[in-house]
Amino acid sequence: MTVLGPFLFGAPLALFALLSLPVIWWVLRATPPAPKDVELPSLRLLEGVEPKEETPARTPWWVWLIRTLAAAAAIIGLSQPVYAPGARNEAPDAGGALLVVVDNGWPSAPRWSELVDAATATLDTGGRDAATHLLLTAPQTLNTDPAMRLSRADMGKRLSSLRPQSWSTDRTEALERLKDSGLKPARIFWASDGIEDEGGRAFAAALSSMAPLSVFAAPPKGPAAITGITSQTDSVSVTLRRVQPRGEERSFVSALTLDGSALATAEAVFNDGEREAVASFTIPAAALSRIARFTATGRQGAGTVWLWDSSNRSRRVGLVDAGSVAQPLLSDMHYVRKALEPFASITEGNIEALVSTSPDAIILTDIGQILPEDGKRLTEWVEEGGALIRFAGPHLAAQGDDLLPVALRRSSRALGGALAWDEPQAMAPFPANSPFDGLSIPPDVRIKQQVLAKPAPDLARKTWARLADGSPLVTADSRGSGTLILFHITAGPDWSDLPYSGTFEQMLRRSIAAGRGESVSDTEGAYSPQLVLDGYGRLAAAGANAAPLKAADFGTVKPSEAHPPGLYQGPSGTRALNAGAGARPSLIESWPLAARLLGDAEARSLRLAGPLLSLAAILLALDLFIALLVAGHLPGLGRRAKGAAALLLVCALGFSLTPPADAQSYRYQQMPDGSYRRVSTAPNVVPITGPGRATQKEIDAALVMRFGYVETGDRALNERTRAGLSGISSVLNLRTSVEPDEPDGLNLETDALELYPLIYFSTPEGAPPLSATAIAKLNAYLRSGGALVIDTRAGGTVGTDTDVAPLEGLLEGLDAPPLQPVPTNHVLARSFYLLDDFPGRFANRRLWIEKTGGPNAPRGDGVSRLFIGDADWISAWAVDGRGRDLYSVDGGPTQREMARRFGVNLVMYVLTGNYKDDQVHLPALLERLGNGDEDEADPRLPERLPEGGPQ
């Protein structure tokens, strides 16, 4: 190699060809470009005409400049120049063996190419024939033997094929290997990552004592590693560390999903004097669960990748809001929500929306019957691994479905009531096989009421918690890969004290964890590597050298070849082993005095032959292109060239003027279909326009109270119902302060039911079942406090029971509470008039209302929301446009009057609830006041009441 300034030349003689450049230049200058070739038939006219001015055709100056440059570049390229500023400093005759030491742990990855370049450049210096040896500091089975002699060409190949490893270096071990090999190098070159971590200074001192040492240190610039992470329900903080504390630096961290798409980016700022910086993400919990890893943006290396396993994530829980929201503090969900809020992200909604977001667990409180379609969705979701947690309650006690772990008896068991012998029960210790095992049993918790499981052989196996008397309190069963969990009590304090205790929270938490087939305590079992990181921080399938890792070792083991950083699959989900976890990389500040430190520029060599020859080729291609253009062989290009150039210029300007799109103001929002979309967080102003989407009918119904009736396929029946409601409305207008407007016909599927305090449903004969949508809306209507009157209009003789068979088909899926005939002294019989019977067209028929248990009735103040009868009231109420009665009534005008009084009472009951409940005690009050002694007749008899009002 010939040295010429900072350049080395492999074939210096080729430079003599530069002498021929003037000749080439002269020849090129004299050769004109090819003329444009044109056909012209009238050329004959020009015969004999000599051109006045035939300027000598000359090559334009820029053409020969291009050609000359191309020739020069080709000549220089052929002389194989190498730019190596460090070459001058080496003693050219330093013979003897050269030892190249390369740090190939994860800290070298960001500047790996520089390290390899420096090591390769050092090969260009010194004697050509001296042997070279290689020592790698990252521990590895079958590591290179430093004693092995390598020629310089082999060494170059070897260096360029090296890859950084994803674990860190062990220089003590490397030094031992060097000593064992007995090599006596004449010169040592150390391409170092410059990190003190593994005894860097001691290693440098040892090397320096063996032979003259040159060091090229390339410590990672900016963040070196992600060292830790903390997460809350909807935020994550990522801790970055750099190797030196000087200066202010900014860096970005990306949160990536498993397939590598970025969900969010956050900035981390290293302040001057600090080694650590924190990047904080605020991400909705649902999106958070999709994050698989964090990387320092734009940096390669295993240290700046943090794989996020499932163990320290918050769970996503869906709560099905079924109950009325009028009294949120009394609802069961309130307790669940309060218990879960600290450690889980909570979504509320209906079953369909929740399942579409596939949370870890869904919690249902006291829902007796799930709609068939929702049931199907839930079943699919559970079988894919969800945890469905249900709480018992009056509805569930009345009728269960098949999404339960055990079969239930159709009633609840009350403990410690007035008529019960046994006391409220305490909880028994948790069974050993239960996930609740290990939780403390609060001694003061008492269970007052529960639903009972039917005895079955496997009941004990399914039981997670039981009462002191052995009856199950929590049962669970697996369905597909998911779990069904039933708490046999309500989530609120109606049935037990458990929701008041802290154990309740723990139990819920462990139940939710079951949703992914994980248990909370997982120190057992071995985890086998599934995906591992390579040195550049890319995920790859685990290789043969990766060995399984014991669960207890996570957190203590350091990544190595046997346990490379990556994701490990084990009995309770995946666990991650991260290269940068807890790492404290810092710079080697002081080097041995004898060692010579190479700067960045000196350690680099650049082979220029390839670039120069490429330049020559590109120039020649350009020249060819120009020649074709001048000769007119590229038609159209000349015309378009200007336009294209202008377009390019505009594009370039546009790009340069576009403000850099950075990751500052967006977040991810969940769409209704379960996907995520990036939305701007800029203020979003929605202009308010007009009356919105409410129809005139809805507006009218909201402004003036009126009744609704269900429109059926039978038009005559609709008319009759309308006339009936219209009649009772006019009666109300005349006699009471309730002044309803004309009734509305309702389509159950499309109309807004919640605007009507009472909906009358005259069931047609042989009608098809209501659609699922209609049933769902009716269920919602009933839960939110509406009143539904169902009239089968069948009538019948005295003593025949109400025939509800057609209703079962028609209203399949209606979440009907348990029913009872109206008891005597019920408030319905006294809410306005005092009534004995509730006649319509038919007298002496039964009226069924919701069974309201004692004072512990869970909601609605014990007011029934459902009325089922067959007395055909609307026919008795019906009047035509002029107020004349339309239909005959069995008992004549007296019964019609009674029917109207029932209507008034019904409306009063629906509107005022149990306000008149104290009327039940009226006889006793009257008696005490001494008013009952005149006549022994029942004061409830309507004949004795003044016309127009009860009291």
Place this chain on the structure above:
Amino acid sequence: MTPSSDLRAEAEALARQLPNLNFKAEASEAAHIGSAGRRRAGTGEQFWQYRRYAQEDAADRVDWRRSAKGHELFVRETELETARTVLFWCDPHAGFNWKGDGDIRTKADEARLLMLTLGIMMSKDGERIGALGAGRTPSFGKRAVDRLAEDISNGAGRPFPPPPRTSATLVIASDFYDPIPEWQARLKPLAAKCPEGVLLAVAAPIEENFPFSGRVKLHRPGADTDRILGRAETMREDYQRKFAAQREALLALATQIGWRFVSHTTGKPSLHGAARLKLAVESFGARG
């Protein structure tokens, strides 16, 4: 080269847009006694009708053979026969069968289109049309147009045709870029036989404008010669002067032999050229 059926269709469309040919009848009657019947009585060879003798008829016009058959005198009338023969010729030179960038059709096609238009109108009027040097006798009617379209496209490779045996009106289409003496030598025999003729010079816009600049190699189609101009723009004025001089010389030549000269450019509407060609042919009728 445009297919002859396409040319024919376009020519029909052009002919419909032009008014009918208007030869001065007396002049043509006096000039030619041809064979085409005019469907009315007049001088001719074919029998037309017998009509009764009238007072003003000369006695020698009585056809006695017919009159001897009855008591009345009859005069025999013959059909009026006047016809003009028009022969067309289109230059088959490669330079003529050429079009510049952006032109719709070649100069030869343009010339054929104009000539076919004229031929269609003439054959409708009963004139006889044909191609000069094609060897087929001129005729009239639909067939004649078909033949003409065929014949004027088939001139390639043939030498310049000799004059026809009988006198006819000639239409000679070329770009006339050959030197004037050459053309004079070619046209002289024709002019000696046929006193009526039209020279139709068709040029391409490029040939008129000479829009070249810079270093250009010019090449004449059909000839091996080419010529490199260092700066073509300096030659433009010379060229245009030459071009104009050639046109003037042609006009002088045509006038000298009693013919008409019509120039046309492919860039201009064909109707324009057809109308001027028609005017030139009609003018022969007016002259006499």
